[in-house]
Amino acid sequence: MIYKTAETIKDTLAVAEKTEDTGWILSHVLDGNYFDFGFFKIPxxxxxxxxxxxxxxxxxxxxxxxxxxxxxxxxxxxxxYSKSKEPSAPKGVANFMEVLIVFVRDDIAKTTIGKGYEKFLPYLLTVFFFILTCNFLGLIPGSATATSNISVTATLAVISFIVIQAGGMMKNGAFGYFKGLIPHGIPVFLLPIMLVVELLGLFTKPFALAIRLFANLTAGHIVIGALLGLIFILKTYFVIPVSVSFALFIYLLEILVALIQAYIFTMLSSLFIGMAVHQEH
Amino acid sequence: MYAFSKIAFVAFASGEVGGPLDVNPGLIIWTVVTFVILLFLLKKLAWGPILKSLGERETFIKDSLEKAEQAQTEAEKLLEENKANLAKAEDEAQKVIAQGREYSEKLKDQMLEESKAEAKKMIEDAKSEIEGKQKEAFNQFKEQVADIAVQAAEKILRENLDSDTQKKIVQKYIDDLSKN
Structure with missing residues (x-):
């Protein structure tokens, strides 16, 4: 019985490695100790x-x-910028980056945080450009998407969480901040429940940030892998145009997702900072 | 059972550890280190100077716009002033012309009046002179008549003083006189 089982596992393994093994999709998404460029690996x-x-x-x-x-x-x-003494119009890369920087400053930080947004601007800009660059680097074949790793996104979310809480406490004081979490004018008997709900709310925000970024960046890669895997599962050349065109479509979609997720992470972080800093709203 | 072991073996055989939801403490540490260093580097290298010069440029543009607006309002004010001045000058010129015309009219009237008065005076003078001359002539004539009368009387006295001849003589003198 045991012998038979081992035999079967061996067989299945052999078959799986040759044909129906879907592990390669995940191995592209997962972290690893080497860069896999298909024909060769860089350890x-x-x-x-x-x-x-x-x-x-x-x-x-x-x-x-x-x-x-x-x-x-x-x-x-x-x-x-520092080269030209007189204020002048930016050119080339500087111009492109300025568009993004001004976008983060005016459309994200200024609108969601409002007064005192300057303090959080370096963090928001860094997190925006870091996530954006990681997302785009993940689109290069053979590369890996760091932001599709839950450890990375969770760490970024925890840093966001720390910035949010620190921002709120610096503005309102540690005690004032926690007092401000509970809305004014609620009945006393609701206080314990509200306290739990609000405290939970504090932690769900970064949790959502981490999961959203991780899931969005993982999903695209898995879908591309699955579409291309269809060719090997169905074992026919006729499926190649369909698979490749769909995979290309998902790839283009991923470019969009890369931008959108960087924006959303920054936007929501900024929004939460704004809510923590200006509690009266 | 088979399926599970297959996945486990495949995972083991291909050298993969864990699934996509596994948490890797080493990666967390690297992420924190990378991100924090990146944050400080970029803050020092990029965000500070870039945001500063962005702000400077924005204030520069804002100032320039304000200045331009100010200059425009000033120019408009000047234009308005110029227009007002021009209108005033025109008015003044018109006034001066009108004044000149009035003055000349007055002068003309005055001169006319004066000349008329002078002419009148001259006529008067002439009249009075004529009158004087007439008077003088009449006086002279009276004297002459008296002289002639005396001379005639003298002649009468010298010749025969009969009444016929007397009459004749007087008649003759009277005739002479009327002839003159």
Missing amino acids: LPQFELFGIDLSITRHVAVMWLAAILLVLIFRSVSKA
């Missing part, structure tokens, strides 16, 4: 520190690439 260093696996996985590598790209781009943009 990445692995090491542990104090019992924690601190390997440079491909998501870490992509995040670093995004960070390096951002620093290089914005250093040149910043230089373009």
Whole structure:
């Protein structure tokens, strides 16, 4: 019986590896210790520190690439500004980045936070451009999407959470902030319930942020993988045009999603900061 | 049972660990480190200077617009003033012309009046002179008549003083006189 089972597993494994294995879809989405370019793999260093696996996985590598790209781009943009003494119209990359920066400043920070938005602007700009760059880097074949990893999105959401709470407490004082969470003029017997609800509300916000970003960025990749996988599952060339065109459509959609999710994460973070800072609304 | 073990084996065999919802503490640490360093780097390198120069440019543009608006209102004011001045000047000119015309009219009238008066005076003078001359002539004539009368009397006295001849002589003198 046991022997038979092992035999069957071996067979299934062999079959699965050859034909119906869908693990490759997930392996594209998941983190790993190598870059997979199809024909060859680039291994990445692995090491542990104090019992924690601190390997440079491909998501870490992509995040670093995004960070390096951002620093290089914005250093040149910043230089373009400081080079001209007289205020002048920006050109090229600086012009494009200025559009995004002004968008984040005027349409996200200024409208949702209002007075005192300047303090949160560096955080919002950084999170916007970081997520945007990670999303776009994930669209490069062979690369990986760091923002489709729940650990990354959850960490970003926790940082957002810290910024939101810190912003609220700095403006209203720690006690005043928690007092302001409970709406005015509610009956006393409702207070315990409201306290629980409001406290839960505090934590659902970053949770939603993390899940939204993770799910949106994961879904597209899985759908593309599944569409292309149809070719191998149906084992016919006729499905190739359909699969490829649909996959291309999803890919284009993902460009849109990359932009929208970066915007939404920043927008909602900004909105929550605004709600924490100006509690009277 | 088979299915589960298959997934487990496949996962193990292909070297993948866990599923998409697994949390990796190492990745969390790297994310925090990367993001915080990126935040500080960009804040120092980019956001500070970029936002500063953006703000500067915006205030510059706002100032320029305000200045332009101010200049425009000033120019409009000047234009209005010029127009008013021009109208005033025109009025003044018109007034001066009217005044000149009036003055000349007055002068003409005055001169006419004066000349008329002078002419009248001259006529008067002439009249009085004529009258004087007439008077003088009459006086002279009276003297002459008296002289002639005396001369005639003298002649009468010298010749025969009969009444016929007397009459004749007087008649003759009278005739002479009327002849003169």
